[in-house]
Each structure stands twice: as structure tokens, then as C-alpha cells.
Amino acid sequence: MSCSSKQNMWRIQFVVPVNHTHSPFNSINQFQNFRHFLLQLVMGSSAVYSAVVSPSSRASLHFEFRPSPLICPTAKRTFLPLLRSLPPPITSTPHRLFLFTTSKSNPSILTPLPIPIRPFSASSSNDDNSIIESPKFQLQGAKIVPLVLSLGVGLIVRFFIPQPDEVTPEAWQLFSIFLSTIAGLVLSPLPVGAWAFLGLTTTIVTKTLTFSTAFSAFTNEVIWLIVISFFFARGFVKTGLGERIATYFVKWLGKSTLGLSYGLTLSEALIAPAMPSTTARAGGVFLPIIKSLSLSAGSKPNDPSSKKLGSYLIQSQFQCTSNSSALFLTAAAQNLLCLQLAEELGVVVADPWLSWFTAASVPAFSSLLLTPYILYKLYPPETKDTPDAPAMAAKKLELMGPITTNEWVMIFTMLLAVSLWVFGDAIGISSVVTAMLSLSILLLLGVLEWEDCLNEKSAWDTLAWFAVLVGMASQLTNFGIVTWISNYVANSLQSFSLSWPLAFCVLQAAYFLIHYMFASQTGHVGALYSAFLAMHLAAGVPGVMAALVLAFNTNLFGALTHYSSGQAAVYFGAGYVDLPDIFRIGFVMACVNGVIWGVVGGFWWKFLGLY
Numbered sequence: 001m002s003c004s005s006k007q008n009m010w011r012i013q014f015v016v017p018v019n020h021t022h023s024p025f026n027s028i029n030q031f032q033n034f035r036h037f038l039l040q041l042v043m044g045s046s047a048v049y050s051a052v053v054s055p056s057s058r059a060s061l062h063f064e065f066r067p068s069p070l071i072c073p074t075a076k077r078t079f080l081p082l083l084r085s086l087p088p089p090i091t092s093t094p095h096r097l098f099l100f101t102t103s104k105s106n107p108s109i110l111t112p113l114p115i116p117i118r119p120f121s122a123s124s125s126n127d128d129n130s131i132i133e134s135p136k137f138q139l140q141g142a143k144i145v146p147l148v149l150s151l152g153v154g155l156i157v158r159f160f161i162p163q164p165d166e167v168t169p170e171a172w173q174l175f176s177i178f179l180s181t182i183a184g185l186v187l188s189p190l191p192v193g194a195w196a197f198l199g200l201t202t203t204i205v206t207k208t209l210t211f212s213t214a215f216s217a218f219t220n221e222v223i224w225l226i227v228i229s230f231f232f233a234r235g236f237v238k239t240g241l242g243e244r245i246a247t248y249f250v251k252w253l254g255k256s257t258l259g260l261s262y263g264l265t266l267s268e269a270l271i272a273p274a275m276p277s278t279t280a281r282a283g284g285v286f287l288p289i290i291k292s293l294s295l296s297a298g299s300k301p302n303d304p305s306s307k308k309l310g311s312y313l314i315q316s317q318f319q320c321t322s323n324s325s326a327l328f329l330t331a332a333a334q335n336l337l338c339l340q341l342a343e344e345l346g347v348v349v350a351d352p353w354l355s356w357f358t359a360a361s362v363p364a365f366s367s368l369l370l371t372p373y374i375l376y377k378l379y380p381p382e383t384k385d386t387p388d389a390p391a392m393a394a395k396k397l398e399l400m401g402p403i404t405t406n407e408w409v410m411i412f413t414m415l416l417a418v419s420l421w422v423f424g425d426a427i428g429i430s431s432v433v434t435a436m437l438s439l440s441i442l443l444l445l446g447v448l449e450w451e452d453c454l455n456e457k458s459a460w461d462t463l464a465w466f467a468v469l470v471g472m473a474s475q476l477t478n479f480g481i482v483t484w485i486s487n488y489v490a491n492s493l494q495s496f497s498l499s500w501p502l503a504f505c506v507l508q509a510a511y512f513l514i515h516y517m518f519a520s521q522t523g524h525v526g527a528l529y530s531a532f533l534a535m536h537l538a539a540g541v542p543g544v545m546a547a548l549v550l551a552f553n554t555n556l557f558g559a560l561t562h563y564s565s566g567q568a569a570v571y572f573g574a575g576y577v578d579l580p581d582i583f584r585i586g587f588v589m590a591c592v593n594g595v596i597w598g599v600v601g602g603f604w605w606k607f608l609g610l611y
Helices: 029-041 073-082 142-161 171-186 192-205 221-240 240-252 257-274 278-296 309-326 333-344 352-377 389-400 405-428 432-445 450-453 456-478 481-495 499-519 522-538 544-559 567-572 579-608
Strands: 002-006 009-017 047-053 056-064 095-101 110-114
Touching: 047 579, 056 481, 073 389, 142 171, 171 192, 171 456, 171 481, 171 522, 192 450, 192 456, 221 240, 221 257, 221 278, 221 333, 221 405, 221 432, 221 450, 221 456, 240 257, 240 278, 240 389, 240 405, 257 309, 257 352, 257 405, 278 309, 278 389, 278 567, 309 352, 309 544, 309 567, 309 579, 333 352, 333 522, 333 544, 352 405, 352 544, 405 432, 456 481, 456 522, 481 522, 499 522, 499 544, 499 579, 522 544, 544 567, 544 579
Parallel strands: none
Antiparallel strands: 002 009, 009 056, 047 056, 047 095, 095 110
8 A cells, every 4th residue: 555645635546355364454345435435435536446355355545636735634633543553565457447537517427447456565655656567477478277287187197107119209299299388279378379389389399390290280271261261251240141040930939938039039040040149150150039029028137037038048049050050061160170071081071061960950950840849848947928029039130220232242142152162072062162262252241340350369279279289189199199099999899798879879879978178169069079089990990980970979069068169158157048958958868869860860870871
């Protein structure tokens, strides 16, 4: 704390613990009362005031004012002794401040300040220069425990586990770096992109890979298709086309709660192939609609009334999203990643968009039709009928006005992209070229601006970290590591005398349940997809079937927990579903999807000749 005065100008700045044994403030409320007293004290004078209470119960306060002569003696007697009794400062993390400018004519103007508050040391001097900034001891950068564990995984493999005879020293070293990179993706000592860059740098510094080899995956077509798909999804949100389509389905099917759920489900399935981001669909289109409908029905978040409507709609949409994403190759970023990794192992899916849709169509549509009804019975809403929903949707469409030019451009671009994704191979236009053409149209006609693309941080982050993983995985295959793992697993499975159908079921279940340890679908793919596909191949499972079903599974476990995917965080964060319900319904629906995809899908894939 520092308190000083000069020419009757008072300056008070301090950072103090609240509810601390040596603190004059026993609670946040007491600090707030003191802050309010000071604000009242300086009313009628020119003052600059700012205050912050951090989540760690630390309070920061700044006053600079020239009080009137009438209140100066009172102020000195009242709070200067208290201020000077404050304990030495504690280090505080930066917080955003708000500036109150007070005067008779304008008692409180709230303005955000761009600078953080800093701790100050105590002083009783009257000199303005008595404010001394305390030294910083706050740790920055990587989180220590996750960092040690992530590095430890690679170091143990490299130096303490004997190198197999079938593996070269360079391959074993790359394998250890890859394992450390994967461990970092799970434990997060740094953001994903930063940690992947460190892994990439390590491969070059240790001369495990050359610079050109290490960066070779950055020219991969599939990775750029994923990046562009993020921009395409942004166009749906920016133009409002996705919201308009969903609102039409609410208008047509929304007279009952069950019909409302089917309307939202079908509308997502319609826009999914051209909006390849489940998180963008959840946060940018469907959650705002669900919240609006729920609030109009008196169903509030974080309130017992959430069970009226909001809880059911959130759960139904959340579970159905996984099936919508599994239905189309371009409905989710991780789908494209799976096929790219499968190709690295020699499993090539001919005509990928159409082959994917054909294989997924029957089990996905079956699950989409059954999921809302099953949840209606397992997790019933208190409100069964929603007669006002169609009228609300009609009113909203009226307020939105006619379809704008940008929406028409988006519709045309969507139809063009989907058509070329289906038929492009026949005329020599690849999927990534289709995406490039679509983005070019949106940029040329002003639907998207380049600034929109630059602000899509998740796209650039995905480019950085996934290119690193794909590059490492490719080199592991070239170095023979994947072959060694496959042979090892094949010998282990043979010792148990498992037939390939049984091995297929065991491996698929293991791949699914391991996702309880992951907070990212793409992270799970990068870490385990190649290894599990290699195990399938070693067990004798048909390659294309193994690659596709693992990819379908990657979508289905996105609704397992509140942290299992980006859309999971979006829907759980709405406040309509309790955490125990998320886990309970997630597990139950995982079993339901396992039966639907296993039984219905199994017969369908047999009919298609996948096995």
C-alpha cells in the first residue's frame, strides 16, 4: 500500500489479501464497503478510482483525488490509519481495471483501462515518488508438473527402455520425441500449438529430422482443407444463414418439445456438410436458439426451472451433434484428419466423401431418429408442448427480414462445395481445391474479409500443431516404428486366439473409453488413431472398415463428458445441465450408440461389402 499527499492531492494504491489473518478486511464484502466509503468520500471532487477483486481473494485499489476542504479532516481521521495499517503487499496477477471518473455533474463514468493493476509496497512517506513496485516472483511460461511429466515420458523411453533390434536409433529417438509431444497434448504444459512447435524444434535440433522433412506436412492438402473449413464455417455464422435455417425448422416442427428437438436435429444435419465445425454450429447457431426458446418458456439456466425445457433440448442437441458429425466427411475437422492418417498407413478410401456418407448413412440416420425420443423418455422435459415456439420463430424470421445477398452467396457457395465434394473426383477437382474455390468466392464477393480469416485463431492453431503430428506420424511409418508396433500387437492378439471380429470389438471399445482421458477429439486422433488402426490391421480387420469405423467412433465420443469436445464445453457452459447428468447421459447414450452403430451398422457394412 502507498498513501501520499501533495498540495492536497491524495493518491492511494494498494494490493491486499482479503479474509487473511493479517488483513484489515475479513471478507470481500467488507472490502467492498470500504471501497464504497471512499467513493462517497470523493464525491463532489475530481477523482480517478479503480478497484479489482481477484478470484484468489486479493483486492486491488487505486484512488487519486483532490477532496474538498470540508471533508479532508474527516478523511484523515477515518481511513488514513487504516490504510497505513495494511500489511506488506502480495504478488498479484494482472487484472483488467475499470476507471470511475467522479464529479458533481457526472458521478460515475465506467471506462475499461487497458493496463493491469500492479502491487505496491507499503510506505508512509508524503512524497509522490514513494510508490515502490514490489518485485515479481510469479512463475511464467510452462506449467512445471505437466512439463516434467511430459518430458519424462520421452526421456524414459529414449534412455531407460532398451531399443528393439528391429528399430534404428533415429527411429527410437523420433518415437521418444513423439511420445513426449503426445503426453504434452494430454497434460498441457503449454498451449497445444506451442508444445507441438517445441517438439518440432527438438526433432531438428537433435538432427532426428532435417528441416525440410520436419516441415513437409505443412503442405499437406488435408490439413489445408481443415484450415479453410474453419473459414467456411465462419461465413455461416457471420451471414446468419445457419440461424435462419434452424429457425425455419423450429417454425415447421416446434409445436411440441419433441418436435422442437427433431427440428433442431434435422436442421443441424442439413447444414453440417457445409459447416465443418461442430463447435461453430453449437455456439454460433443452435445454442442461441435453444436459450431463446427455453427462456421464453420460463426455463432458466442454473435454476430448478432449467428442467422445464432447456435441459432436455441441450442434452438432445448435444448427443445428436455427434451423429451429425459422423454422417458427413466434411461435417467435422477430425474426420479429414482420420482419413489422412489412414492414408499414411496405406489405407486409401476411394471417392472419400461419397464412401464416407454411404457407410455412415444408415446407422447415423437411425441414431438421429432414435436419440431425441430415447432422451425424451430417459430425461423427460417438464414442458411437453411448446405452442408458442412456431410463432416465436415466425416473428424472429420476420425481424431477420428477407434473405440477404450475402446469405444467397453463402447458399450458392454451399451447394457448389457439396456438389464438388461429391462429384469432384470424377472431373479431377480435389476436395481441397473445392474448398479453395469456395473461400475465394466468399472473399471476392465480400461475404468474408481477410480480417475474418486472420481472426479465426483455431484454424491457424490447428495448422500448426496438427501439421507437426502428421509429419511425425508419417516419419514414424517411414522409419518402421508403426510396423514394429503392428507386429508386436499382432503377436499379442494371437496369443489370446482372438478372431478379427472380436479383436475389432475390443479395440473399438478401448479406443472409445480412453477418451475419458482426453479433452479434444482432434487431440485423441493425433495421439491414438494411427496406433489403433495399426492394431486393427495387425489383427486382420479389413482396412477400409477399420479406418472408417474408428473415424465414426471419434465423433461419437464427443458427447461423452463435459470436456470431451469443443461443443461439449459450449453446451455445458450454458448452465442448463448438471454435471452428474452429463456423465450419466453421456455413458448411457454411448451404450445406445454402440448398439445402433454396431448392430445396424454391422449389417449395413456387410451389405456394402466392407467385410
